[in-house]
Amino acid sequence: MNTTTTAESLVASPETGHERPNYLNATYGLRSWLLTKDHKRIAILYLISVTAFFALGSLFAFLIRLELLTPEGDMFQPDTYNRLFTMHGIVMVFFFLIPAIPAVLGNFLVPLMIGAKDLAFPRINLASWYVYNLGGLFTLWSIVHGGVDTGWTFYTPYSTHYSNTYVISAALGIFITGFSSIFTGLNFIVTIHRMRAPGMTWFRLPLFIWSHYATSLIIVLGTPVVAITLLMVAAERVLHLGLFDPALGGDPVLFQHLFWFYSHPAVYIMILPAMGVISELVAAFARKPVFGYKVVAFASIAIAVLGFLVWGHHMFVAGESAYAATVFSVLSMLVAIPSAVKVFNWTATLYQGSVSLQTPMLYALGFIGLFTLGGLTGVMVATLGIDVHVHDTYFIVAHFHYIMVGGTIMGYMGGLHYWWPKISGKLYPAFLSRLAALLIFCGFNLTFFPQFILGYLGMPRRYWAYPPEFQVLNVLSTAGASILGVGYVLPLFYFIWSMRYGKNSGDNPWGAVGLEWDTPSPPPTENFYTTPVVTHGPYEYTVKEVHDRTSPTEARVG
Amino acid sequence: MASTTIDTHHHPRLQHQFDSLEQQKESSTLGMWMFLVTEIMFFGGLFTAYVVYRTKYPHVFAAASHHLDVTLGGLNTAVLIGSSLTMALSIWAAQVNKRKLIVIFLIATMALGTVFLGVKAKEYSDKFTHHLVPGAHFAPEDPHLQGVAQDQAQIFFSLYFMMTGLHALHMIIGLGILAALIRPSWKGRFDALYHTPLECTGLYWHFVDIVWIFLFPLLYLLGAHAH
Numbered sequence: 108m109n110t111t112t113t114a115e116s117l118v119a120s121p122e123t124g125h126e127r128p129n130y131l132n133a134t135y136g137l138r139s140w141l142l143t144k145d146h147k148r149i150a151i152l153y154l155i156s157v158t159a160f161f162a163l164g165s166l167f168a169f170l171i172r173l174e175l176l177t178p179e180g181d182m183f184q185p186d187t188y189n190r191l192f193t194m195h196g197i198v199m200v201f202f203f204l205i206p207a208i209p210a211v212l213g214n215f216l217v218p219l220m221i222g223a224k225d226l227a228f229p230r231i232n233l234a235s236w237y238v239y240n241l242g243g244l245f246t247l248w249s250i251v252h253g254g255v256d257t258g259w260t261f262y263t264p265y266s267t268h269y270s271n272t273y274v275i276s277a278a279l280g281i282f283i284t285g286f287s288s289i290f291t292g293l294n295f296i297v298t299i300h301r302m303r304a305p306g307m308t309w310f311r312l313p314l315f316i317w318s319h320y321a322t323s324l325i326i327v328l329g330t331p332v333v334a335i336t337l338l339m340v341a342a343e344r345v346l347h348l349g350l351f352d353p354a355l356g357g358d359p360v361l362f363q364h365l366f367w368f369y370s371h372p373a374v375y376i377m378i379l380p381a382m383g384v385i386s387e388l389v390a391a392f393a394r395k396p397v398f399g400y401k402v403v404a405f406a407s408i409a410i411a412v413l414g415f416l417v418w419g420h421h422m423f424v425a426g427e428s429a430y431a432a433t434v435f436s437v438l439s440m441l442v443a444i445p446s447a448v449k450v451f452n453w454t455a456t457l458y459q460g461s462v463s464l465q466t467p468m469l470y471a472l473g474f475i476g477l478f479t480l481g482g483l484t485g486v487m488v489a490t491l492g493i494d495v496h497v498h499d500t501y502f503i504v505a506h507f508h509y510i511m512v513g514g515t516i517m518g519y520m521g522g523l524h525y526w527w528p529k530i531s532g533k534l535y536p537a538f539l540s541r542l543a544a545l546l547i548f549c550g551f552n553l554t555f556f557p558q559f560i561l562g563y564l565g566m567p568r569r570y571w572a573y574p575p576e577f578q579v580l581n582v583l584s585t586a587g588a589s590i591l592g593v594g595y596v597l598p599l600f601y602f603i604w605s606m607r608y609g610k611n612s613g614d615n616p617w618g619a620v621g622l623e624w625d626t627p628s629p630p631p632t633e634n635f636y637t638t639p640v641v642t643h644g645p646y647e648y649t650v651k652e653v654h655d656r657t658s659p660t661e662a663r664v665g
Numbered sequence: 666m667a668s669t670t671i672d673t674h675h676h677p678r679l680q681h682q683f684d685s686l687e688q689q690k691e692s693s694t695l696g697m698w699m700f701l702v703t704e705i706m707f708f709g710g711l712f713t714a715y716v717v718y719r720t721k722y723p724h725v726f727a728a729a730s731h732h733l734d735v736t737l738g739g740l741n742t743a744v745l746i747g748s749s750l751t752m753a754l755s756i757w758a759a760q761v762n763k764r765k766l767i768v769i770f771l772i773a774t775m776a777l778g779t780v781f782l783g784v785k786a787k788e789y790s791d792k793f794t795h796h797l798v799p800g801a802h803f804a805p806e807d808p809h810l811q812g813v814a815q816d817q818a819q820i821f822f823s824l825y826f827m828m829t830g831l832h833a834l835h836m837i838i839g840l841g842i843l844a845a846l847i848r849p850s851w852k853g854r855f856d857a858l859y860h861t862p863l864e865c866t867g868l869y870w871h872f873v874d875i876v877w878i879f880l881f882p883l884l885y886l887l888g889a890h891a892h
Contacts, residue, residue, distance in 0.1 A: 289703055297695050342823070358717065358721070
């Protein structure tokens with residue numbers, strides 16, 4: 108691998124190098140970070156917080172998989188196990204999956220991609236990070252005091268009357284964190300509407316922006332509903348009002364409706380930003396414009412809209428009427444259309460492209476495969492007959508992990524690897540990062556594919572023990588989880604390593620054409636030295652360019 | 666809103682990320698509208714619960730509604746609509762550069778808001794003395810609201826307190842924001858060119874007003890045609 112020279116030659120202005128003033132070296136000291144209003148620094152703050160919560164959620168996952176290594180419940184008490192899977196769900200869903208891509212990559216890139224100096228409301232942006240951590244503290248408080256055992260869904264009346272754990276502080280934590288999400292979504296919507304550079308028309312926006320716009324709509328419309336729902340749960344728990352208690356005239360299924368009205372669209376809050384990332388990656392590493400740009404853009408909006416009409420598919424076995432269930436079933440299947448449009452269009456983009464298998468592209472290809480599996484099993488569970496059979500089994504667990512982990516985390520990791528040179532101005536080790544991508548892909552499939560089979564065979568979720576005939580598949584799953592764990596630790600190591608020892612990436616190591624690459628890496632505090640004037644679309648790639656381009660991530664450890 | 670860096674466009678209130686005052690104003694008002702959308706969804710959860718239980722227990726809801734004071738509720742409706750007028754007038758005052766009028770109308774808005782909260786407090790205390798506050802001491806004397814109906818009435822009063830309580834909380838926050846605007850208004854910070862904070866506060870205040878316009882008939886006038 109011809110390393111040093113290529114990396115150097117890619118630096119756009121080598122004489123300035125990392126000495127140039129940028130957002131990282133503009134000011135120093137903890138205070139300058141904790142009081143920053145720069146969206147790029149806030150993205151870094153979020154990156155740190157989100158990574159910490161991801162580590163915590165992974166720890167719970169690890170303990171769950173450890174318990175499930177043997178059929179007997181031998182490592183934890185059943186009570187403890189209930190708390191483990193609940194805290195795993197709460198931490199991962201509300202503190203990692205929902206904020207990860209919008210708050211880290213979105214925060215960093217939305218202004219850069221549209222040619223703005225910052226988000227519309229920088230102070231609200233900073234506040235959102237503090238609110239996120241405050242919510243996190245509440246949740247951590249309930250973890251430290253023994254956790255919650257209701258499942259991340261807080262189903263009533265168990266959560267309101269019977270659970271003997273710290274429901275209120277956990278619910279309040281989620282309530283508070285919801286506001287950080289709302290702040291981010293609101294900021295993105297206003298920024299995308301009002302802060303675009305001259306010439307940046309709607310159809311010149313990168314698909315990353317379109318998907319973040321769709322995501323923000325869901326955040327703004329959905330999050331307040333779960334907030335008020337959790338407030339009602341807290342009030343019910345304290346005062347025994349009867350809102351969700353059948354013994355007092357209340358309706359527990361009303362809670363499920365209100366909860367899933369947000370929490371199903373929340374899945375699209377997780378997956379849409381990842382889809383935006385994948386569109387950028389596929390175009391950049393196939394050296395082609397995204398096939399059917401407008402269709403992909405509107406598919407994001409369609410997913411956001413349809414996403415609000417399908418929540419009832421979580422209640423097929425909760426006493427929903429056959430008519431409602433049928434309607435929700437059909438609507439749920441409709442979501443597959445815009446989702447499939449995206450998958451087909453990415454694939455069509457690859458066709459006759461000049462595909463280079465750089466690390467980010469490995470994640471993108473992984474995403475397409477895993478999302479397809481997760482999406483197709485989604486159509487299966489949207490089917491009434493199948494859902495009744497697999498409801499509350501590991502089939503469901505496998506399905507949503509294929510979307511959330513196989514989709515969102517692959518997108519997040521791919522995005523981090525693609526924009527890391529933009530964020531840090533540094534290159535990470537090529538071999539190690541490819542190895543990590545491969546480990547994550549293989550580890551993921553080994554962890555979750557057996558769970559499809561387990562679920563179809565009838566292993567229910569949320570039990571700490573299981574019949575011995577399920578052990579082989581469970582051992583495979585736990586083995587896969589350990590490989591997955593190694594895959595996650597590697598990037599943590601080499602990203603930190605690269606900040607100090609990595610080679611300078613130059614301004615545009617991938618030869619990418621997005622507006623965010625038209626400014627130095629790392630960008631100056633004001634993003635662009637002069638306000639850019641946009642004259643073309645986001646994916647003006649030509650296939651032959653690739654022959655002049657050598658692999659940019661060939662820096663090595665040591 | 667304090668500015669961080671003063672940019673090429675000269676107005677001292679222009680924040681660094683914007684190119685012009687106009688862009689800043691458009692962004693702020695759009696942001697406020699988006700925030701109000703989230704507020705609608707926030708209240709929407711309670712309205713949904715209300716619709717579900719009212720459909721389920723129409724007679725108990727009507728009977729329970731009789732225990733709300735329509736006169737006080739009606740008075741509060743008038744007070745709140747009046748406060749929306751004074752709020753709108755304070756923005757008009759800014760548009761015609763009348764500094765003192767801005768302050769006068771802001772104070773008038775605050776006064777009306779306080780009257781509303783005072784009346785609300787009186788109503789709450791009446792409910793308390795009549796054992797109509799949900800919880801351990803909930804015990805309505807009304808013969809229509811005994812047995813199973815008592816539990817269902819408790820749901821009505823739970824929703825009543827949550828909806829009006831959340832509304833009152835929004836009023837209190839609004840009063841805080843209005844109070845914070847008085848000083849800069851007095852110092853001449855707002856004029857025809859720049860009065861975005863006033864305008865955004867106005868949007869918020871009108872929204873809180875409109876929520877009440879929905880709450881009043883749903884909660885107070887519900888029983889008017891029953892029995």
